[in-house]
Amino acid sequence: MGKHSISTQSVGFLLVPGYALMSYAAAVEPLRAANLLSGKELYRWWHAAPGGKPVTASNGVAIIPDCGTDRDRQADMVFVCAGGNPALFEDKSTFAWLRRLARRGVTIGGISGGPYILAKAGLLEGRRATLHWEHLPAFREAFPDVEVVPSLFEIDGNRITCSGGISALDLMVALIERDHGRQLAASVGDWFLHTHIREGFGPQRMDLRYRLGIADEKLLSVLRAMETSIEMPKPREALARQSGISLRQLERLFRRHIGHGIHAHYRWLRLERARQLLRETTLPVLDVALATGFASSSQFARAYKRAFGEPPSETRLSGESFR
Template sequence: MRIETNHERGDPITVGFVLIPGFPLMSYAAAVEPLRAANTLSGRDLYRWWHAAPGDRAVQASNGVAILPDVAVGAADLPADRILVCAGGNPASFEDPALARWLRRLARAGVTLGGISGGPYILARAGLLDGRRCTLHWEHIPAFQESFPRAEVVRSLFEIAGDRVTCSGGIAALDLMLTLIGQDHGPGLAAGVGDWFLHREIREGLSPQRMAPQQRFGVRDPRLLRVLSAMEENLEAPLPRAALAGLARVSVRQLERLFRERLGTSLHRHYLAVRLDQARRLRRESTLSAAEIAAATGFSHADELARAQRRRRSRAAG
């Protein structure tokens, strides 16, 4: 299989979008629209793009919007410089051997392959991220690491690692594409495209995906912030209350009071909620067994996790 690169022919750079059913429309739009804007602002066709989808049928985004593919999975002799796989929902449950074979053939032909949001799952399942530095949406990371330990996962907005490009999704796809446009055609055009979309600053790839705890929880107390961060970093082996109090440099009683005054909940209940949220993500995004999910979130066995989940639902209902 020979892929003709546009650089060889002096043609526009061609980007292929492989859309997986349930793909996030925002991530896809943030990736394709900068290409259109670059063409408009430059007055030239700097980029072209095409779409492919499993089954070669119309593919629906997570919100129901459908896009018709114009390239068949497995197609040969097509122009391609970069191919970006866009996936969302539960990419851990998606498997398509024909698509995996096609992606491997494209990689061997020298095409740059990328994944957006849950798209790296598809690349990893095809064996294309082994030993590679990559990122994906924070919601998918825990299950991804369990399934693909040979991939080097970082919690960044996007990663450009040679012929592999990965992106956490959402608006980060815009930052990725602006960076690529800057590499292809200079920072002036990239800035112009960013300005077109009212995106005043192109964020670096290594920028963190999530808001800091200070922003997410609306607290400024450095003692609480240290504890909140430690909780999120220690789920498999939850830290005891005394250790958390030590991080805050206060007594356990004082820490409990801080949680109730600033967060409106107890220390134990907040930590439990963080672990249960993680368990829910793993159940939705992975094929791990109930026992494995329990172990990964600090529960001694699956029954203990199930009881905690039932109590939470009961409190919410009451």
């Protein structure tokens, strides 16, 4: 590698075991493309891993890191790449390493589940942040001091968070445009056949009409309301009034398009959220019950066991065994 120019930025990637390979590749490859297309070494990168040992992605691919988190390296930006269940990651030396980098003025970022680790290190308090939609409910409960938004990526000063997947490519194109201009950023997008670069505030998830294959607008409006009213479930009558049709008509729509009634679908949404919270937070079971619209822990436990074949305490223990 030739002599680095003054403008070369050093970018570190902290790979946490079980990280998502797609998110990592979508973050590092645009840097390579920027160097290639500009004819200059605008970026150089290195990898770190807890313990400094080869680190395996969720699909089994392993990367040999350049260093562990016991060694400080020069960097302008460091991105934490994590997947799986980042709430279970507990490594004090890694948290201390990230805090040291932050104190030195390094821009710290998190990709996919990475923002969870930034928050556990105390680096997102009072900041605006995003992360993969799968982790959003548990994250909000665990870190109320972080302003969580369900966007593709967020740049809040020297903290950068990204929801993961292909959105890491959108983030890197935005950073390349910020640092080196629109023309190079557009060329990088073209290089990866990514002809529509999305803004950071774009939605993470596919619209319900495509996700569930439903075209009926009245039913879609009710389903959206249900997904955003988990803690305080809306009565069936209120949902019917919102849709502008009778409760009987709404029930028929549910059975035709969803396969079961309103009550059963709402209960399933709430229990799925509860399972997420049990796995990804240390909230007491009663708090999980209340956060998902159940009046008591006993009522919650009965419904939970019927749905998943085990009590909430077993789900909590199976999560803790991976800590």
